[in-house]
Amino acid sequence: MPEDASESAGREHRALAALLLLFALAAPALAGEIEPAAVVRVASELAERVAREAGAPEPVALQVAAPGADALAGPLAAAISEALSRRGFAVALFAASSGPGAEEAARILGADRLLRVVAGLVPGRRELVVSAESVPTRPSFFLQRVPEYRAGAARLLDFSVPADETTLLLARAGSRAGSTGPALFVRPLFQVEERVLAVGAGADGIASLALVSERSVSVVSLGGVVRARYALDPDVRGPRRPAATAAVGSLGAGRVAIGRAGAGGLLLAMEAGALLPAGSFPAVPLAAGERGALFGAYVPGKAVLADALSLSPDPAPRPRSEREFVSFAAAPRPGRVAFAWVSGDGVATLLGPDLEPVGPPLEGVGAGLALADLYGDGEPEVVASAPDAGATDRVRVLRWPAGAGPEAPPVVVLESAALPGSIQCGASADLTGDGLDDVVVAAALPEGGSQLWLVTSDLRFAEAR
Amino acid sequence: MRRLAPLALLLPLAALAGLPPRYGGDLGVALPAAPANLDPARLSDPSELEAARALHSTLVETGPDGALRPALLAALPEAEPGGRAFRLRLRPGLRFHDGRPLTAADVAASLSRLLAPGTRSPHGWIALPVAGADDVREGRASSLSGVQVVGELELRVALDLPFPEFPRALAALPAAVVPRGGPVTTGAGPFRLASRGEGTLRLAAFDGYWRGRAYPDALSLSGMDARRAARAFARGEVDLVVRPESASGAAARELPSTTATYAVVNAKRLGRLAADLRHALLALDRSELARLGGRGHATPLAGLLPPSLLSGSPAPAPRALARVAGNPKVELLVAAGSDGNRALADRLQVKLFDHGVRAAVAVVAPEALASRIASGSFDLAVVSLTFTSVGAQPALLEAAWALGGPQASRRALSRLSQAEPAAVAGELAEELGVVPLFAAGLHASPRPGLLGLEVLPDATVELGDLSVAPRPAREGRAP
Numbered sequence: 027m028p029e030d031a032s033e034s035a036g037r038e039h040r041a042l043a044a045l046l047l048l049f050a051l052a053a054p055a056l057a058g059e060i061e062p063a064a065v066v067r068v069a070s071e072l073a074e075r076v077a078r079e080a081g082a083p084e085p086v087a088l089q090v091a092a093p094g095a096d097a098l099a100g101p102l103a104a105a106i107s108e109a110l111s112r113r114g115f116a117v118a119l120f121a122a123s124s125g126p127g128a129e130e131a132a133r134i135l136g137a138d139r140l141l142r143v144v145a146g147l148v149p150g151r152r153e154l155v156v157s158a159e160s161v162p163t164r165p166s167f168f169l170q171r172v173p174e175y176r177a178g179a180a181r182l183l184d185f186s187v188p189a190d191e192t193t194l195l196l197a198r199a200g201s202r203a204g205s206t207g208p209a210l211f212v213r214p215l216f217q218v219e220e221r222v223l224a225v226g227a228g229a230d231g232i233a234s235l236a237l238v239s240e241r242s243v244s245v246v247s248l249g250g251v252v253r254a255r256y257a258l259d260p261d262v263r264g265p266r267r268p269a270a271t272a273a274v275g276s277l278g279a280g281r282v283a284i285g286r287a288g289a290g291g292l293l294l295a296m297e298a299g300a301l302l303p304a305g306s307f308p309a310v311p312l313a314a315g316e317r318g319a320l321f322g323a324y325v326p327g328k329a330v331l332a333d334a335l336s337l338s339p340d341p342a343p344r345p346r347s348e349r350e351f352v353s354f355a356a357a358p359r360p361g362r363v364a365f366a367w368v369s370g371d372g373v374a375t376l377l378g379p380d381l382e383p384v385g386p387p388l389e390g391v392g393a394g395l396a397l398a399d400l401y402g403d404g405e406p407e408v409v410a411s412a413p414d415a416g417a418t419d420r421v422r423v424l425r426w427p428a429g430a431g432p433e434a435p436p437v438v439v440l441e442s443a444a445l446p447g448s449i450q451c452g453a454s455a456d457l458t459g460d461g462l463d464d465v466v467v468a469a470a471l472p473e474g475g476s477q478l479w480l481v482t483s484d485l486r487f488a489e490a491r
Numbered sequence: 492m493r494r495l496a497p498l499a500l501l502l503p504l505a506a507l508a509g510l511p512p513r514y515g516g517d518l519g520v521a522l523p524a525a526p527a528n529l530d531p532a533r534l535s536d537p538s539e540l541e542a543a544r545a546l547h548s549t550l551v552e553t554g555p556d557g558a559l560r561p562a563l564l565a566a567l568p569e570a571e572p573g574g575r576a577f578r579l580r581l582r583p584g585l586r587f588h589d590g591r592p593l594t595a596a597d598v599a600a601s602l603s604r605l606l607a608p609g610t611r612s613p614h615g616w617i618a619l620p621v622a623g624a625d626d627v628r629e630g631r632a633s634s635l636s637g638v639q640v641v642g643e644l645e646l647r648v649a650l651d652l653p654f655p656e657f658p659r660a661l662a663a664l665p666a667a668v669v670p671r672g673g674p675v676t677t678g679a680g681p682f683r684l685a686s687r688g689e690g691t692l693r694l695a696a697f698d699g700y701w702r703g704r705a706y707p708d709a710l711s712l713s714g715m716d717a718r719r720a721a722r723a724f725a726r727g728e729v730d731l732v733v734r735p736e737s738a739s740g741a742a743a744r745e746l747p748s749t750t751a752t753y754a755v756v757n758a759k760r761l762g763r764l765a766a767d768l769r770h771a772l773l774a775l776d777r778s779e780l781a782r783l784g785g786r787g788h789a790t791p792l793a794g795l796l797p798p799s800l801l802s803g804s805p806a807p808a809p810r811a812l813a814r815v816a817g818n819p820k821v822e823l824l825v826a827a828g829s830d831g832n833r834a835l836a837d838r839l840q841v842k843l844f845d846h847g848v849r850a851a852v853a854v855v856a857p858e859a860l861a862s863r864i865a866s867g868s869f870d871l872a873v874v875s876l877t878f879t880s881v882g883a884q885p886a887l888l889e890a891a892w893a894l895g896g897p898q899a900s901r902r903a904l905s906r907l908s909q910a911e912p913a914a915v916a917g918e919l920a921e922e923l924g925v926v927p928l929f930a931a932g933l934h935a936s937p938r939p940g941l942l943g944l945e946v947l948p949d950a951t952v953e954l955g956d957l958s959v960a961p962r963p964a965r966e967g968r969a970p
Contacts, residue, residue, distance in 0.1 A: 261565075263584060266703030266955065267511060288703075327704035328514050352511050370513040371961030392509030413961075415509030448509055 064154040064193040065098065068145070068185075069105035072158055073113055075183050076141060079160055083114030087132035087163070089121065090143045095461075098154075098196050102145055110141075133163040147189055147461055154193055155186035194461040210400060211487045212421050212442040215466065215478040216250030222468035222476040226272030226282060226314075227453035235453070235466055235478070236282040238270040243284055243294060245301060248457055248480070254301035256294055264288030269329035271322075271354065272453065275314035285310030287324040291339060307339035313356030313365065317379060320365070325350055330370060335381050351375075357397035357406035358455050358463050363432050364406075368395050372413035376432050385432030392419065394449030398463035400483055403428070408436065409465045409481055411449035417472055418444035421481055445479060447471040458484040512943055512958035517709040519729035520954065523933070525690040525714030530675040531667040532605050532612040535857070536877055537750065537933055537950065540664060541733060542712055544951040545694055547667030547678035548701065550579060550598065551658050553881040553948050559658060563593065563668060563679065563701065565644075567658060574653040581644040586699045587670050588683035595646040599638040600671040602648075603627055606635070613861065614665035614879065616892040616900045620654040628897060652908055656884040663880040663889075664949065681705040681955030690714045696955075705955030706943065730938050730959075733952060735787030738936035745788055746950040747799040748932035749878045752792075752832065754839065755894055756924035757869050765924055767815045768871065771846050772839075772926040781929035783838050789931035795890055795916040797930035799948070801883040814847040821870040823850040826857040829875065835928070836873050865896045873928075881948040883912035887919065895923040 076086070088107055092098035107117040118135055120128075132140040142159040161180040220239035227235055234253065237244045243256045264287045271285040280296030281304065291311050295304035309321035310331070323334040323343040330350040334343035351367035363384055365377040374391040378384040394411030400423065401407070408424040423440035426432060447469030457464040457480070465481040480487065526542035528534055534543050552562040561567050563585060568577040585593035604610045605618045606627040618624055622637025637649035650657060660666065669675045676684045682694035682705060694710040715723060717736055723729045724738040737743030754772050758765035777791035794801065821843075825836040833854065840850045850871065855863070863869045876893045880886045884907050892900040899919070906915045920927065935952055937944050943956040 261583070263701065264703060266700075266705070269511070325514075327698050329511055329703070330514060350514075368510070370510060372510050393511060394509070411509050413509045419509060 064187050064189050065102050065105045065196070066109075067187045068154055068156050069102065069109040071185060071187070072106055072141075072143070072156060072183060073109035073115075076110065076139075076158075076160055077113045077115070079181055079183075080115075080139060083116070084138040085116040085118070085136055086110060086139045086141050087118050087120040087135055087137035088141050088143070089119075089128065090145065092145045095146055095196070098145055098193070101196055102143070106141070106143065129161055129163050132161075138162065138164050147194070147459075153186045153459075154189040156184070158183040189461070194456075209488070210423055210440045210481060210483050212440070212445070213480045213482070213487045215248060215480050216246075217471070217475055217477050218244070218246075218250075219475045221470050221474065222451060222478070223268055223270040224272040224284065224451050225453045225466055225468050225478075226274035226284075227455035227457060227464075227466050228274035229456045229459065234274070235457075236272045236274050236284070237468070237476075237478075238272045238284050238286075240268045240270075243272075243282060243301060245282065245296060250478075254296055254299060256301040256303070258286070259289070262286060262289040265324075265327060265329040267329050269324065269352075271310050271312055271331075273311040273314040273319060273356075274453075274455070275358070276316065276318055277311075277314045283311035283314060283319070285312075285322075285324070287329050288327075291321070308341040309334075309336065309339035309343055311339075312354045315356045315358055315360065315364075317360060317364065320356065322354065331367070335365075346381075349375075353393040353395045353451065355395045355397045355452065355454075357399065359399055359404070359406070361399070361405040363397060363408075366395060366397055366408065368393060368410075374408065374410065376408075385434075388424070388436070392449060394419070394421075394452045394467045394469070396452035396454045396465040396467065396481075398454035398465045398481075400463055400465070400481070401425070402462045406454075406463070407439070409452060409454070409467070411452070411467065411469075415448040417448075418446055419449045419469055420444060421449070421467060421479065423481065440481075445469055445477070447477055449479075450476075458482055458486065460484045510961070512706045512956070513961065514704070514706050514708070514958070516707045516959045517711070518707045518731065518941075518954075518957055518959075519711045519713065519723070521713055521715040521720040521723060521729045521732040521734065523714065523734050526692060526712060529684070529692075530610075531665050531669065531678070532601075532610050532614055532675070534665060534879070535613060537733070538712075538714060540877065540879060540949065541951050541954070542692060543664045543667060543678075543680075544947075545680055545682045545710060545712070545954050546676065546684060547664065547669070547680040549662055549664060549667050550581075551662045553659070553662045555945055555947060557881070557948055559662060562662075563598075568648075568661070570655065574655050575651075576647060576649045577657060578641075579646050579648060582701055583644060585679060585701055587679050588677045588697055588699075589670070590699075591670055593668060593670075593679050594643050595640045596643075597671050598668050599634065599640050599646055601666070601668045602638055603634045604669075605665065607633070612665065613893060614663065614889070615897060616885075616888040617660045617663055617666045619888065619892070619897065619900055620650045620652060620657055620660070620904055622649045622651050624651070652904060654884075654904065654907070656882055656907075659882040660880060660885040660888070663885065664951070665879050682710055685709065700955070702955070706958035707955070710954055724936065724938065727938065730941050731944070731952070731957065732936040733933055734936075735931070735933055737934040741936035741938065743934040743936040744944060744946055746933045746935055746946055746952075747948060748788065748790060748797050748930040749799060749950040750875055750932065751795075751797050751878065751890075751930045752835065752873065752875045752928045753894065754926040754928060755864065755869075755872045755874050756926065757867060757871070758924045759867055761821070761870055764815070764819050764821075768819075768821065768843075768848060769924060769926055771815060771843060771848065775839075775842055777928055780835060780838065781931070783834060787931050787933050789929045792927035792930045794913070795920045795925060795927055796883060796886050796912075797878065799930075800878060800881070800886040801912055801916060816847070818847050818849060820849045820851065823852045824860055824863065824869050824872040825852060825854055826860045826873075826875075827854045828857065832873050832875055839873065861893075864894070879949060883916075887912055887915055890916075891919055891923070894925055895919075899923060 090103035140161040145156045224238040235246045245253045269287040273283040282294045285291045291307040293305040312322045313320040321339045332345045333347045333349040334345045353368040355366045363376045364379040368374045374388040376384045392411030392413045396409040397406040399406045412420045421442040424436040425439045449467045449469045452467040454465045468476045522538040524538045526539045531543045531547045550564045565582045602618045606615045621635045623635045626632035639647045681700045683697045685693040685695040692712040696705040732738040756769045781789040836852045843850045891903040940960040945953045
């Protein structure tokens with residue numbers, strides 16, 4: 027019988043998960059000051075609580091499940107097993123079905139206690155939550171002839187710890203790769219009165235958006251609450267149609283870098299609830315991702331960017347080529363595709379981490395562009411608006427089939443219904459805290475102002491609001 | 492789920508509002524005539540108005556929504572208490588096409604030259620409210636005493652009479668700022684003059700334009716008759732046709748009807764006959780005259796101003812007309828170069844003959860016609876006026892200047908401080924012996940794929956906003 031592709035992929039991901047776990051376990055030993063991975067902390071805490079409850083070491087049957095983050099289950103089981111073993115418990119990993127039958131099976135296995143653990147990430151909070159049921163399996167003298175009766179009261183152990191990057195990566199690994207992944211949702215967030223020219227997204231503790239309009243920069247929560255606002259200098263001799271960029275990420279906590287055509291770059295920092303200027307630079311910030319900041323330059327007098335990409339804010343950027351583009355996107359976690367731009371005629375060029383083009387260009391892409399790893403498979407998808415938008419626009423998500431690189435034809439895995447307005451910009455980050463990237467796009471509305479939309483696979487947004 | 496080729500990925504690219512306008516391209520524009528006069532102070536027809544829109548900038552401008560907005564000024568003019576003076580402050584860093592800085596002194600000089608006898612401007616009405624206007628107009632002074640240059644970027648303009656609508660007058664294209672000492676073809680508009688050939692102006696985008704560089708790299712403005720324009724449009728040789736008729740196969744836009752045609756009766760010269768003649772003209776069927784003489788979209792005109800400038804009563808129905816006694820003879824003047832007006836004059840000749848008036852049509856040069864009207868040496872004239880102003884009050888000054896000269900314009904200014912524009916318009920038409928006939932407008936016909944066509948209330952097109960849509964994707968094409 028031919029091997030099922032998903033099984034094969036699953037094995038690969040379990041292997042990856044194990045490697046990551048080894049790294050996570052070894053890291054604290056190598057450097058004492060490093061915080062242990064969340065799975066290790068959860069295992070340690072759980073073992074401690076079980077030991078307190080049991081009073082003395084005993085044989086334990088361990089059953090671990092991580093629905094929605096399958097790759098977490100193995101490392102978590104290993105970590106809990108190791109933590110219990112250190113406390114003198116004899117642990118048997120156990121995969122029987124749930125229910126009273128499982129307790130009976132655990133008893134037959136020789137275990138005095140069944141530890142049934144369910145783990146998962148808390149959407150929106152970047153937390154690893156564990157809910158464990160500790161069930162004594164010792165036979166009662168009076169009830170031993172009635173197997174469906176429990177030998178003793180089960181105890182619920184319920185707690186959570188902050189999810190670190192390793193744990194988030196584990197949660198993503200393998201759960202969805204090789205398949206089309208979970209459903210994607212396009213959901214309205216909120217409207218703003220000013221027309222948004224650029225949006226930056228970051229999840230620095232609290233998910234925030236940086237919205238740049240012609241007159242101001244606002245840091246706004248995902249719910250539309252303005253946390254801080256900075257009024258921009260109106261006397262800028264820019265192009266006839268204003269253009270701006272926004273970058274949030276590696277610049278530091280609470281920092282937003284913006285660029286305006288005709289005005290260069292400006293670094294703003296949140297201080298005591300206010301957004302204050304923290305510096306300026308001649309170049310235009312385009313991205314601030316895991317690989318650091320990336321800068322560019324507007325063509326003088328025009329609302330288009332020159333191909334003058336640079337890792338530093340060069341005061342006199344030299345164009346690498348004569349290419350010009352109207353929109354730029356950076357993947358929060360670069361894969362083979364790290365950046366992309368859209369030229370004025372609606373052609374998207376994908377760039378690798380080395381800023382060199384990757385794969386053939388994509389035609390028919392609007393200015394609303396973002397790169398985001400919506401499926402957690404390590405390769406960003408292209409989220410694009412339509413080039414022919416008018417009173418309405420659409421969001422499309424393009425994905426390369428599993429195993430195929432950006433040289434292959436992408437697949438449209440999502441095409442939204444008509445959305446009011448014309449999408450002008452987009453940005454990506456893990457805004458819902460589920461460990462997967464999300465995308466925010468801003469659509470300019472015909473009556474003025476902008477509507478913000480979220481593209482996500484977070485099930486909390488499955489219900490249309 | 493659909494699998495798509497990497498190229499030709501999504502849609503045919505018809506209208507790309509999902510992408511910002513593209514820079515680049517050399518656009519061809521067909522106009523009713525080659526713009527002969529590039530001095531904004533002397534422009535007189537829609538073609539020259541369009542050329543001025545491309546070459547020049549005004550202190551303030553009227554947006555597509557009709558609202559006044561600052562242009563070369565940093566903010567709308569501030570009226571001082573009493574409304575008889577305005578403070579004007581220029582944006583910093585303004586430059587003319589030749590690189591010279593645009594300063595308050597250039598603004599002052601541009602206002603003065605509208606009235607200077609040497610300029611021979613038909614748009615002195617713009618500066619007429621300014622103190623010292625008559626001194627400049629009559630050659631006693633070279634500059635307006637009411638204009639005080641306060642600093643390099645600031646000036647104060649004092650008026651003879653309170654005129655709250657003065658900023659609207661400054662939005663008219665003849666009020667565009669030109670450099671002191673010229674040349675007048677150098678402006679601060681979105682395009683600079685590159686060359687001037689036979690019937691064609693070649694313009695290039697001006698990088699230092701205050702609103703940002705225009706989208707097209709270059710423009711060619713060519714005067715074309717209907718046939719040539721249609722042929723050029725069909726061949727794709729022009730991107731935009733601005734003419735009375737719409738181009739075949741194009742989704743044409745109607746421009747506001749801002750060219751008004753009048754019959755002007757000289758009461759001073761004709762005495763009692765003037766009243767009979769005016770009565771006879773008022774009784775004519777203006778709808779028929781509009782069909783005959785008005786090219787493009789023409790509507791009968793009820794009042795002195797076109798409805799786009801002053802909404803008024805509907806056009807009066809034709810009335811029965813008694814014969815004018817005595818078979819009088821009059822000379823009917825019409826400007827050369829206007830086929831429509833010549834045909835209209837011939838038609839008026841026939842109509843008046845039917846009612847006992849013998850009119851001899853005399854075709855004269857446009858300048859001669861203006862001169863004879865100003866000096867009162869005419870009996871009856873057919874006059875077309877292309878309004879450059881937006882707003883009833885400035886338009887009344889403009890009409891009075893064109894049909895009755897500076898004194899009529901000054902009287903209109905004085906009346907406007909006491910009466911509503913509609914009442915002043917009625918009085919002015921009576922006083923000047925003007926019989927409004929019809930108002931006509933042009934069509935703007937863009938070729939498919941030309942984006943950003945925006946029509947301004949003065950019936951011009953913002954040519955710097957035009958851009959070309961990307962071509963549809965082709966397999967294998969590199970970006």
